[in-house]
Amino acid sequence: MQPLERRTLPVNGIHLCVHIAGPEAGRPVWLLHGFPECWHSWRAQIPALVRAGYRVHVPEMRGYGRSDAPEPIEAYDLQSLCGDILGAMDALGQARAAVVGHDWGALVAWHLALFAPQRVEALATLSVPYAGRPKRPATQILREVFAGRFNYILYFQQPGLAEAELDADIERSLRLFFRDAGEGDPFLQDKPADARLFDGLPTPRALPAWCSEADLAHYIETFASRGFRGALNWYRNFERNWRFSEPLAGQLVKPPTLFLVGDRDPVASLEAYTLKRMPEVVPALEQHRLQGCGHWIQNERPAEVNALLLDFLGRHYPA
Template identity: 40%
Template sequence: MKSHTIHFPEPTLVDVNGIELEVFEAGQQNTGNPIVLCHGWPEHAYSWRHQVPALVDAGYHVIIPNQRGYGNSSCPAEVTEYDIEHLTGDLVALLDHFGYENAVFVGHDWGAMVVWSLALLHPDRVSKVINLSLPYQARGDVPWIELMEQLLGNDYYFVHFNRQPGVADAVFDEYTHQFLRNLYRKNAPPQEPEPGMAMMNLAKAEYPRGEPIMSEDDLAVFVASFESTGFAGSIHWYRNLDRNWHLLADVDPIIQHSSLMIHGERDLIPPSDTLDQFVPNVDVVTLDCGHWIQQELPEETNATILAWLKQQDANNACP
């Protein structure tokens, strides 16, 4: 699966919140109608390449940061500099940089976690929420990593990242191309769970399973980025989950914004059965794909997002 990379905007480095973010921007002629796209792990702003032309054509000023720890954005050494206050603070400062009071925010995977949290911590800076793959995670009685350890064991990758810092990071750094090649797949045949830490097993697997979701040229963008930064900064996001649980203790957990949740039918992340309790103004759409929704089904993703945004605008225009 080989082809030339598609056109993607040139980045600029923007000073925000005490760091630099590498930001890709398109549709500057649509100033006043911002939409901010937030990638997940282990991704890159480039994961939104298929959405940019459609959103620009629909009249949006598209802003795509490589978030802290990724690409040419700053990678602070301190683990706590990747907590949810810092990650959402970066996005608030990005809006300030462009002179926007608020924007539509779109998140995938970890980016969705950040966007849900942004709507909780800075509700006035978010006009609408669109999230892919990761539904709203309710804050229960037990910190998240502690709960996962109880339910899923020490080898579950969230737990492993926290309990054995540096171990997985080194494996991913050693097998960067192989890991990302093996990860970005679809239609993999089912297999029995193997012992050990699944993500590290994946990185060391000599042969990929299923079909690639992107060309070798596109994959090379992700590989080059992580070969430059290493994986530690991006994994530090996971190492703040229990800290985030404490930081969100006194925050109203209900998101009132108009929201769209897009699931992949074949994603291992299950839909939430409490989503509408915490996000009462949510619409849910399920597409026939796996986890990498906007890259697996770009046209369907674009159509879903644009139809929903158009409907929201029509609703708001009603007297």
């Protein structure tokens, strides 16, 4: 791992912890993590980008780790999350940057490119696609599709419910989240609506090859002091995000965009329609499906992700 400078920036009404590496004169690249991850999920990309000459910025997103975790649920809507990154760019004197996001970080990255296209020179999103503003909030659709059956997004909606399960044993929760593709996905179980997320799942005997015990320790540290509440609050803003995104209806994603997904990632099947429609709203799109790869794409296939990312940036955002 490259030497990292850790800075705490007062931005957008919170304190945002950002890990920074690379030459001060290097062009800025932002790496945005998802759920239930942390800045360390970019451990394989940071040194590759630094060697290429970029100045890399890896925030601990709002609600995670050393960054602030405001109490109100509405403090975790996409406007606030995007505002954190734009505020941090302002604080560091950056007019434009390349933005890379995975999972929820991908949603923030997509919306940064929509809310502030003049600030995002190149965009790379991993695992979560975008095909425009939906006609209804996702939670409304899920309540109809999963009537009487478990759905993890609906389970996450009630404050305190998922926290009680996940916070009871943070290490076990993370081991269950980070199962290898093919071992059974806690997000995709078919069970009654009143079940809990991990019901019926034994704790894996070993971590996947891409996550060592030392790596897991970084994730545990992220949640140890305040649990999963802040991270779960991201899921509790679907309807708020949908209301606020009305001005984005019909808007195209303008920056050149790289999209990567694993063929064993549940998103590849659950979001098949979105993936099909994505080129309609992302005109400058390059997309790749990585074979034999699950959801934790930048860790499962670091060499492939780095090669594709560096090639893309080299053409659209050279160091």
